[in-house]
Amino acid sequence: MTLKNKVILLISPEAWGKSFVSKHHYAKTLAERGNKVYFLNPPTSKEEVISVSDNLYIINKPLKFRGIGRLPNWLGAILTKWELQVVEQLIGEEVNIIWNFDSSRFFNLSRIKKPFKICHIVDMAENIHRDLLATTSDICFCTSDFIKQELQPDNDHVYKIHHGYQESRNNYQLEESFDQHKIQVGYVGNLSRFCIDWKIILQLIKEYPDIDFNFIGSYTISNLSRETLLKEYMEELQRASNVRLLGPKESYLIPSYLSKMDVLLSVYKMDTEGDIKQHSNLHKTMEYLGSGKVIVSSYSDEYKDYPELLIMSKKNEELLEKFREVVSDIRTYNSSEKEHLRRLFVENHTYSKQLDKIERIIDNHLS
Structure with a gap:
């Protein structure tokens, strides 16, 4: 699967803001590769889609259905599919890839057949419904051997991808000065x-x-x-x-x-x-x-x-x-x-190169 010209719903446990971690960098790099990326913030009271840059949008919306984790799995799967349809209506197009970093939402994907489903765990503490997210995803990525060991019982296709690096060749003028005579x-x-x-x-x-x-x-x-x-x-x-x-x-x-x-x-x-x-x-x-x-x-x-x-x-x-x-x-x-x-x-581990690795792994998985 070429990670270009796709509509990607990226689900993050951390909102878009001043400080970036891996989810934000993946969203930015995927958009730069020609994908249309919708970054789903944690639930908010308002409903809106905000353009951040070319091909990159932030979705703010409340959860339509709460407490899915306490429901029988079959019912939770139906409501999650319905939640995806609500998102697609909001953005006005169908999603090709669900890229989920958040085990507290969209964790039961068993009724969702068309979009390719990625479980991506970069934090050991991200474990609210991690087993169900892994089981119902097409493929899983993670950042450590420890996370990989915990995901493997739930999915046969688990791959470790090291954290990425966002290249920056610009040297900006800073507000503060630093005493060069002191460490x-x-x-x-x-x-x-x-x-x-x-x-x-x-x-x-x-x-x-x-x-x-x-x-x-x-x-x-x-x-x-x-x-x-x-x-x-x-x-x-x-x-x-x-x-x-x-x-x-x-x-x-x-x-x-x-x-x-x-x-x-x-x-x-x-x-x-x-x-x-x-x-x-x-x-x-x-x-x-x-x-x-x-x-x-x-x-x-x-x-x-x-x-x-x-x-x-x-x-x-x-x-x-x-x-x-x-x-x-x-x-x-x-x-x-x-x-x-x-x-x-x-x-050797820029976000662009990490996405190249992910692309090759998905190609092998689908072949």
Whole structure:
């Protein structure tokens, strides 16, 4: 199946907004390839279709039928088919592909025959009705071995596709300036996530007062989160003289911000097996690697065979020592050779190349 000139309904658990994750990048890249992409936001009170760019539209609409997961499967399947018909009436055309990243909606696709049905799980926590979505889809994609193992009992056609990288060759002028005489540490992402290991991060901030720590991302409710950063952490960050909370930035600006950093942080709690599985492959890592800068990270299982890409440890307590080693010899860790290896990895995993891989897999599946 050629992923061109198709009408694609892309269902996302995160709304369209300032901050982008994989679903937004896939939608954008699919539209750039000549598909007409309808990005279905989480349920809203209003009903509208908004044009974002050529071939890319955002759908806002309430759910016509709620509580489908509590109904018998046969009835849920009928109502889901009806829900698709409502969407098609709203956009005024038939859907060729349902591309679902959200296991809480359109998860029972057994009565939908015509559109090709893709289950795409990029987050271990996306598990509301994941088994039924996988079972009733034509094919499944995922981003980690852990997710693949959990999907395989539900579908014989499960394939791992690594997170993608959105290429950006533009270097934008930024509002903020950064002191080039001090080491600049950067963290990009949703700061309100409870799984961030703030205790380790705050310890680094206290132990290195001469290093600037820059946080880019929302710490209140946003298109990516319904949570707010805990007050105790927020107050500590605001009190620290070497911390800047820069807030969320447009996705296209992120590479320019990363280029100003010397060290990039990615620190999540690793207390349980669930934590290890959940953070086995983070989307932010690809953005970090694209900058070429050294990354100090908690354990990420999908990178365990790539020691040249991340400075990481299974135990977060060891990150303090890893960080010390990096900042004491920053030139070596950010040498041109090491930066090249990091950039080379993402160049082989751009969203366009990931879609080429998906296209080939679907062709083999249909042949």
